[in-house]
Amino acid sequence: MSDVRNAEAQAAADRASTYEWGFTSDIEQDFAPKGLSEDTVRFISAKKNEPEWMLEWRLKAYRHWLTMTPPDWAKLNVPPIDYQDAYYYAEPRKKDGPASLDEVDPEILRVYEKLGIPIEEQKVLAGVEGARKVAVDAVFDSVSVATTFRAELERAGVIFRSISEAIREYPDLVKRWLGKVVPMRDNYFATLNCAVFSDGTFVYIPEGVRCPMELSTYFRINAENTGQFERTLIVADKGSHVSYLEGCTAPMRDENQLHAAVVELVALDDAEIKYSTVQNWYPGDAEGRGGIYNFVTKRALCQGKNSKVSWTQVETGSAITWKYPSCVLAGENSVGEFYSVAVTNNRQQADTGTKMIHLGKNTKSTIVSKGISAGRSDNTYRGLVRVAPTAEGARNFTQCDSLLLGSTCGAHTVPYIEVRNPSAQIEHEATTSKISDDQLFYAMSRGLDQEASVALIVNGFAKEVLQQLPMEFAVEAQKLLGISLEGSVG
Amino acid sequence: MLKIENLHAEVDGKAILKGLSLTINPGEIHAIMGPNGAGKSTLSYTLAGRPGYDVTEGKVTFDGQDLLDLEPHERAAAGLFLGFQYPVEIPGVSNVQFLREALNAQRKKRGEDALSGGDFLKRAKVQADALGFSMDMLKRPVNVGFSGGEKKRNEMVQMGIIDPKLAILDETDSGLDIDALRVVSDGINRIMRTPDKAVLLITHYQRLLDYVKPDFVHVLAGGRIVRTGGAELAHELEREGYGTIAA
Numbered sequence: 001m002s003d004v005r006n007a008e009a010q011a012a013a014d015r016a017s018t019y020e021w022g023f024t025s026d027i028e029q030d031f032a033p034k035g036l037s038e039d040t041v042r043f044i045s046a047k048k049n050e051p052e053w054m055l056e057w058r059l060k061a062y063r064h065w066l067t068m069t070p071p072d073w074a075k076l077n078v079p080p081i082d083y084q085d086a087y088y089y090a091e092p093r094k095k096d097g098p099a100s101l102d103e104v105d106p107e108i109l110r111v112y113e114k115l116g117i118p119i120e121e122q123k124v125l126a127g128v129e130g131a132r133k134v135a136v137d138a139v140f141d142s143v144s145v146a147t148t149f150r151a152e153l154e155r156a157g158v159i160f161r162s163i164s165e166a167i168r169e170y171p172d173l174v175k176r177w178l179g180k181v182v183p184m185r186d187n188y189f190a191t192l193n194c195a196v197f198s199d200g201t202f203v204y205i206p207e208g209v210r211c212p213m214e215l216s217t218y219f220r221i222n223a224e225n226t227g228q229f230e231r232t233l234i235v236a237d238k239g240s241h242v243s244y245l246e247g248c249t250a251p252m253r254d255e256n257q258l259h260a261a262v263v264e265l266v267a268l269d270d271a272e273i274k275y276s277t278v279q280n281w282y283p284g285d286a287e288g289r290g291g292i293y294n295f296v297t298k299r300a301l302c303q304g305k306n307s308k309v310s311w312t313q314v315e316t317g318s319a320i321t322w323k324y325p326s327c328v329l330a331g332e333n334s335v336g337e338f339y340s341v342a343v344t345n346n347r348q349q350a351d352t353g354t355k356m357i358h359l360g361k362n363t364k365s366t367i368v369s370k371g372i373s374a375g376r377s378d379n380t381y382r383g384l385v386r387v388a389p390t391a392e393g394a395r396n397f398t399q400c401d402s403l404l405l406g407s408t409c410g411a412h413t414v415p416y417i418e419v420r421n422p423s424a425q426i427e428h429e430a431t432t433s434k435i436s437d438d439q440l441f442y443a444m445s446r447g448l449d450q451e452a453s454v455a456l457i458v459n460g461f462a463k464e465v466l467q468q469l470p471m472e473f474a475v476e477a478q479k480l481l482g483i484s485l486e487g488s489v490g
Numbered sequence: 491m492l493k494i495e496n497l498h499a500e501v502d503g504k505a506i507l508k509g510l511s512l513t514i515n516p517g518e519i520h521a522i523m524g525p526n527g528a529g530k531s532t533l534s535y536t537l538a539g540r541p542g543y544d545v546t547e548g549k550v551t552f553d554g555q556d557l558l559d560l561e562p563h564e565r566a567a568a569g570l571f572l573g574f575q576y577p578v579e580i581p582g583v584s585n586v587q588f589l590r591e592a593l594n595a596q597r598k599k600r601g602e603d604a605l606s607g608g609d610f611l612k613r614a615k616v617q618a619d620a621l622g623f624s625m626d627m628l629k630r631p632v633n634v635g636f637s638g639g640e641k642k643r644n645e646m647v648q649m650g651i652i653d654p655k656l657a658i659l660d661e662t663d664s665g666l667d668i669d670a671l672r673v674v675s676d677g678i679n680r681i682m683r684t685p686d687k688a689v690l691l692i693t694h695y696q697r698l699l700d701y702v703k704p705d706f707v708h709v710l711a712g713g714r715i716v717r718t719g720g721a722e723l724a725h726e727l728e729r730e731g732y733g734t735i736a737a
Contacts, residue, residue, distance in 0.1 A: 437541070442580070
């Protein structure tokens with residue numbers, strides 16, 4: 001519990017320091033009018049003092065986006081989205097936020113309590129008026145801790161900036177890699193992101209450097225401002241190593257219903273990137289009203305020989321999740337991994353999985369997907385393993401397990417396997433099971449209540465994935481799985 | 491300790507227990523024997539509170555409190571332990587984790603302090619050693635890949651760690667070879683044969699009773715206890731079968 005508290009205090013301290021460092025100024029005074037047009041794109045670019053090439057890139061994306069249609073192949077029922085009925089830059093602060101925690105949905109407060117989040121942090125998460133300042137004051141003393149971390153990163157030569165800053169300060173690096181892993185025209189949501197991305201993170205790990213700490217977006221980013229169209233670019237130079245954490249176990253209030261992030265990772269020779277996500281955006285009420293639509297494009301390019309990228313995700317939130325963190329295994333002996341737990345409850349829909357594209361010789365990929373469905377939700381694993389003619393000796397192991405709670409939910413597994421090299425070895429295992437009454441009663445007869453029993457069984461089911469997470473994240477994720485499934489049995 | 495009065499229970503709308511009465515005092519070991527379908531397992535599940543086993547009439551008190559009013563985990567915290575005929579597998583959850591969480595949940599309910607990881611492991615090791623169960627097995631997922639005999643031994647390890655007041659052991663002897671039977675029986679005697687505890691043994695066979703000597707033997711047939719005697723009754727049953735007695 002104290003770990004959670006420390007992490008939250010740290011997060012608050014880090015948010016506090018964003019003010020000091022002035023990454024996001026004027027957000028309350030200045031915003032683009034509602035709707036999407038070339039003017040919106042120009043406004044965003046101008047607000048960020050972007051160079052001309054960046055504006056041109058955005059406009060090109062925008063013009064292409066106009067010719068595209070949303071993808072409809074996923075097993076998702078997506079209501080029509082009105083792109084003109086949204087703010088694309090710094091939505092004006094709503095004045096109808098809760099005035100105090102007394103006005104916040106007691107369900108949400110109960111979850112905060114269970115996660116052990118301090119009161120002041122709860123206010124920030126719930127969007128209580130004026131709470132941010134209070135939270136900042138409350139942890140003022142630990143601001144220096146964040147500064148110390150920053151100094152340590154700089155000593156190691158690690159560049160860790162908001163993407164807007166990086167565009168101005170490291171234009172060559174950004175220009176070289178932005179859009180190289182996820183091309184501008186990749187898909188409807190990625191192209192939209194190219195046009196209007198609000199902010200995000202840039203990380204560069206120099207040759208031979210092992211990043212001295214786990215990097216978290218909390219360190220620097222003002223989450224309120226970047227949540228909607230986030231853009232992340234991580235480049236790991238030769239022989240470097242970095243572990244990056246994204247997300248938050250606490251359900252966070254967000255006025256933006258549509259989220260379309262793009263994450264690009266590049267690993268050069270012998271480099272390794274570990275990218276861990278806990279996604280717990282608001283899933284909507286029991287009928288699915290008001291939840292976040294999460295359309296994310298995440299892809300890694302293992303460009304160098306012996307490079308390795310490992311994606312780990314715990315997805316419990318959002319009304320709709322459309323997300324396929326992928327690896328393009330170009331370098332010889334490169335390795336891609338995907339470990340996923342996706343939980344859907346009530347009316348949630350998730351269509352998530354991965355793509356492993358084997359191009360280089362002796363490339364290896366591992367996919368472990370654990371889908372947990374409850375309520376009246378639908379949970380689909382969709383995964384592609386493609387072995388190109390050049391990928392001599394490629395290997396893949398895929399394991400897809402689905403766990404059902406109750407009899408009104410759905411679990412689906414859609415594997416695509418395309419092999420164009422006869423030396424490839426591909427293995428695919430899939431299981432579907434239900435939490436049995438036997439298991440529940442056995443656990444309860446030993447003294448665990450029903451909630452604790454479900455949490456225990458589900459965590460056992462997801463263990464192979466959870467153990468891939470960094471320790472402090474894993475503990476929170478375990479609690480989160482239990483909480484996400486409360487009331488789904490019996 | 492346990493007082494069952496005129497217990498009626500049904501499963502899927504079918505009456506199985508039809509007026510069963512039984513009193514178990516501290517320090518006593520009771521054996522219940524009976525033909526297949528007599529309601530032996532229904533009795534153990536009903537006492538442990540398994541959903542789907544509905545009590546339609548009667549009363550059960552455990553240490554003076556109304557047992558039927560409690561959820562299964564509350565019955566466990568009150569000191570009731572059920573040894574399963576078919577212990578259940580829980581993939582991905584180690585025995586150690588399972589039992590520590592369960593024991594600490596019970597302790598919390600009783601207002602006791604949680605056991606630390608170290609103290610718990612010490613306690614677990616004592617029980618595992620006594621039952622010839624390696625620490626390695628304790629760290630493996632609950633019952634996954636265990637043989638029938640290992641599962642039953644694991645039940646006894648669990649019973650030792652949890653240290654209940656009353657153990658209901660549902661055919662704990664079935665599927666055991668003679669050596670394993672001795673180990674399990676020694677476990678029952680060591681853990682439960684004290685003046686303040688009691689055991690309800692449900693079994694088909696006399697041979698368990700050679701090792702765990704019952705103070706009372708009951709014959710369950712047609713959902714009721716039709717005959718009660720001392721240890722000698724088990725021998726008689728073994729010789730003559732249930733036919734004449736249960737008729």
